Amino acid sequence: MSGNMNLTLKVWRQKSNKDKGNFEEFKVNDISPDMSFLEMFDVLNEQLISKGNEPIAFDHDCREGICGMCSMFINGRPHGPKEGITTCQLHMRSFADGDTIIVEPWRANAFPVIKDLVVDRSAFDRIVSAGGFVSVNTGNAQDGNAIPISKNDADIAFAAAACIGCGACVAACKNASAMLFVSAKINQLAHLPQGQPERMQRARAMVHQMDKEGFGACTNTGACSAECPKEISLVNIAAMNCEFVKANVVDSHE
Amino acid sequence: MGAFSFLINSSIGKKIIMGITGIFLVVFLAVHCFVNSLIFVNDGGELFNKAAEFMAHNILIRTMEIFLFLGLIIHALQGMNLTFKNMNARKVKYYKFNGNANSKWYSRSMGLLGTLLALFLILHLKHFWYVSRLTEEITSGEDTLFGEMKEVFANPIVVAAYIIGVISLTYHLLHGFQSAFQSLGLNHRKYTPFIKSLGFWYSIIISVLFAAMPLAVHFGWIK
Numbered sequence: 001m002s003g004n005m006n007l008t009l010k011v012w013r014q015k016s017n018k019d020k021g022n023f024e025e026f027k028v029n030d031i032s033p034d035m036s037f038l039e040m041f042d043v044l045n046e047q048l049i050s051k052g053n054e055p056i057a058f059d060h061d062c063r064e065g066i067c068g069m070c071s072m073f074i075n076g077r078p079h080g081p082k083e084g085i086t087t088c089q090l091h092m093r094s095f096a097d098g099d100t101i102i103v104e105p106w107r108a109n110a111f112p113v114i115k116d117l118v119v120d121r122s123a124f125d126r127i128v129s130a131g132g133f134v135s136v137n138t139g140n141a142q143d144g145n146a147i148p149i150s151k152n153d154a155d156i157a158f159a160a161a162a163c164i165g166c167g168a169c170v171a172a173c174k175n176a177s178a179m180l181f182v183s184a185k186i187n188q189l190a191h192l193p194q195g196q197p198e199r200m201q202r203a204r205a206m207v208h209q210m211d212k213e214g215f216g217a218c219t220n221t222g223a224c225s226a227e228c229p230k231e232i233s234l235v236n237i238a239a240m241n242c243e244f245v246k247a248n249v250v251d252s253h254e
Numbered sequence: 255m256g257a258f259s260f261l262i263n264s265s266i267g268k269k270i271i272m273g274i275t276g277i278f279l280v281v282f283l284a285v286h287c288f289v290n291s292l293i294f295v296n297d298g299g300e301l302f303n304k305a306a307e308f309m310a311h312n313i314l315i316r317t318m319e320i321f322l323f324l325g326l327i328i329h330a331l332q333g334m335n336l337t338f339k340n341m342n343a344r345k346v347k348y349y350k351f352n353g354n355a356n357s358k359w360y361s362r363s364m365g366l367l368g369t370l371l372a373l374f375l376i377l378h379l380k381h382f383w384y385v386s387r388l389t390e391e392i393t394s395g396e397d398t399l400f401g402e403m404k405e406v407f408a409n410p411i412v413v414a415a416y417i418i419g420v421i422s423l424t425y426h427l428l429h430g431f432q433s434a435f436q437s438l439g440l441n442h443r444k445y446t447p448f449i450k451s452l453g454f455w456y457s458i459i460i461s462v463l464f465a466a467m468p469l470a471v472h473f474g475w476i477k
Contacts, residue, residue, distance in 0.1 A: 012349075023349065076352025102350045109345055174353060174362050175340035177265075207264055216343030217265035217336055219364060220433040226356035238441030241266050245439065248261040 005031045005097040009044065011056055012104045014113050021113065023102075033093035037080060038063060038070060040092055057116040063088040065229065068164030071171070072117055073104040078168035078227050086166060086229045106167055108176035110213045123213040124165050124181060131205035132185045134194045153191040160188035162230040169224035169232075175216030180224035182210045183240035184232045190243055200251035203243040268336055273437035275329035276430050280456070282322055283427075287460050290467055296476045299400025306399040310386055330372055337365035360425035361433070367426040374419030381406045407471040416468040420461050427457035 006029045014021030028044050035043075038060050045055035061069035070087040074080035080090040095101060103117065111119040149157075161184075169180035186203055189195030195202070218237060225234045261267040289309060292302040309315050353362055360367065385402055386392050392399060407413055431453030435441070440449070470476045 073348060076348065076350040077355050081355075104348055104350070107344050107346050107348050109343055172356055174344075174357075176343040177340070179265075204260070207266055208260075211265050214343060215265075216340040217269055218437075219269075219336075219340065219361070220429070220436045221353075221357040221361040223353065223357040223362075234436065235441045235443075238436050238439045240439075241270065241437060242439035244264070244266045245261065245270065248257040248267075251257075 003033060004029075005033060005092060005095065005099075007031060007040075007095065007098070008100040010100060010102045011117070013056070013116055014105075016115060017112050031092050033091065035092045036063070036088050037072070037074070037090040037092065038088050057114075057118045059118050060088060065089045066164060068166035071106050071119065071167065073106060073171055075102055078106070078171040079166075079229055083226065084229060084231050086164075089229075106171040108167075108170050108215065110176065110178070110215050111167060111170060119167075121165070121167050123215070124167065124178070126213065127178070127182055127206050127209045128165075128185060130209035131198065131202035132189070134189065134198065136194060136197060138194055147193055149192065157188050157191040160184040160191070160232065160236055163188075163228075163232050164230060166229060168227050168229060170215065172223040172227035173216065173218075174221060174223065175219060177218045177224070178210050178213070178215040179218040179237050179240065180228065180232055180234075182206050183236035186243055187236045187239050190239070199243070200247040203240065203247040204251075207240075207244050268332060269437040271332050272329065272336065273434035275325045275332070276434040277438075278322075278325045279329060280427070280431060280434070282325075283460055284456075287463050291463055293400065293403070293467065293476055294470070298477060299398060299403070303398045303400050306386070310392075326375075330368065333365065333368050337368075341365075358429065361429040364426065364429060367422045370422040371419065371426060374415065374422065377412075377415060378419070381412075403467075403471050407468045410472065413468045413472045417465055420465040423464070424457055424461040427460065428454065431456060 006027070009026045009028060010023045011026060012021060013024045026044055026047075028040060028047070031040050031043065038058070041056065041058055048055045059069045059071050061067040063070075065086045065088060068086070070079075072079065072087045074087070074090070079085060079087045081094055082090055105111075105113050105117045106119045106121075108119075110123040111121055114120050163181060163184035165181060167181070170176050170178050186206055189202065190199055220234070220237075222234055225232060262271065289305045290302070292305050293299055295301050353359070382399070382402065386399055391397050392402070397405075407416075432446075432450045435446070435449050440446075
């Protein structure tokens, strides 16, 4: 078909966490510009399977930008060259015919590679289990407006809750810092009444777990927010810093 | 672990220390720049020498000097500690990393800029602080600080080194000024745009004035 693209891909291959890994080059032909980046990978994997080769392992699930599974560091940026989208929402029309595209896994000590482009993001799960929950029984879903929450607080909580935990913030940060993720999770609950009882312990526990996982510290470059598919704001990090100081200075719990 | 040591040993506590000492150094730089700018009065350094004399003997200023060195040392050591820790958080590097797409180069180079500043400071302290505080040269009336300036800046290599130091300072401040407020948790759409533009103009004005000093003395624009 006319308008279709021929591309060269340099993809990171690594058999397991123990393996050293290396780049492998592939040619894919006749790619429709309307395909998503993941669909292009499906085509490539079909090719590999039909030749009896091992397909490339990559994370994906919902393919509509809300699950946070797809990763891939494409041409030096998490989720590729566009802002505010995940890899499944990236279309091949963002590239030109004849391009060479470099695809790497997220790189961070706290995100070890499992296989090829798949990394272990369970560090995020452990941070959330450390404090990103409420332990009051909230019962069934409330009727709308049954609990009065100001519009401002509801908006802030909602914007923070948009975080899908994909890890692009860590991948983009030169320090592999997880502060945007952790701050979104802390801030989302800090602005809702259900989050108040454990508010202070939460900030302490989640930051402590974050440091234990081996993420770097924040130097406010803003790369995380710029690359975040949900455009989580840096204001969350500032708010987390406040929460954390309050939790250590004002809070009487040990 | 007590709450306080937990706070200062955490990644957030460490950057808060960077922010507090950073703002303290920003305030110092404003005073330093103001006093030194007195050479531009162009009265043969008379007013500047008087100010320098005051700074060298006022007990309050001398006490602040101790805190200044403390702040500087903490800022430098903590910065070094954080830079190495952060570099180690990603042991396997990217083959291709397009940082310019999402952040400014100088915001990613604070460790490098800080190192250049530290090297510059060794030179700078040797030229002026050492001579005015630890030798008798100026207190004895044998020479003035303005005279010392003329002597030091006669050498074009020294002038070039100072310009490199000032350029490092410019970029360090361009990121550092507004970053300090973010670290301290002060980010709000009401005042953050003001902090950002204040930081920008502060960095530019301070740097232009500081760069003009060695140039003006070297080329004899001020006598």
